[in-house]
Amino acid sequence: MEIGTLLEKGQQLKEWSEIKMQDLQNIFTTKNIIIYFILINIIGFLIMYIDKQKAKKGKWRIPEKTLFIITALGGGIGTIAGMYTFRHKTQKVAFVVGFPVITILEIICIIYFKFMS
Secondary structure, eight states, X not given: OOHHHHHHHHHHHHHHHHHHHHHHHHHSOHHHHHHHHHHHHHHHHHHHHHHHHHHHHTOOOOOHHHHHHHIIIIXXXXXXXXXXXXXXXXXXXXXXXXXXXXXXHHHHHHHIIIIIO
16 A cells, blocks of 8 residues: 555544544533433332332342342432332342442542543
8 A cells, every 4th residue: 555545544533533422422411410410310210119019929039139230330329219100129238238339439430530530
């Protein structure tokens, strides 16, 4: 390949990466982040309700790992609210301690990266 061709390819790659960065900045707006957290917490609340109903009926349950994943993805407030609203998993230390610890760590990380960086 010629040097001119390589320089053109490099320029095209640079332009493409700048466009992609703008796309990411348009996606990760404050409004979209707030919408995400509202939705993931509604999902967390509902998943605790659904699992409680399945437990009452003796049906196949939502895996505990899934409940923790929803919490770790930002749904901690919803899963905690659902846990106490529906009195579900309140006897399990892993949930009573785990959900709040995950949620608190996430809040600390958000504060740190938003205000300390």
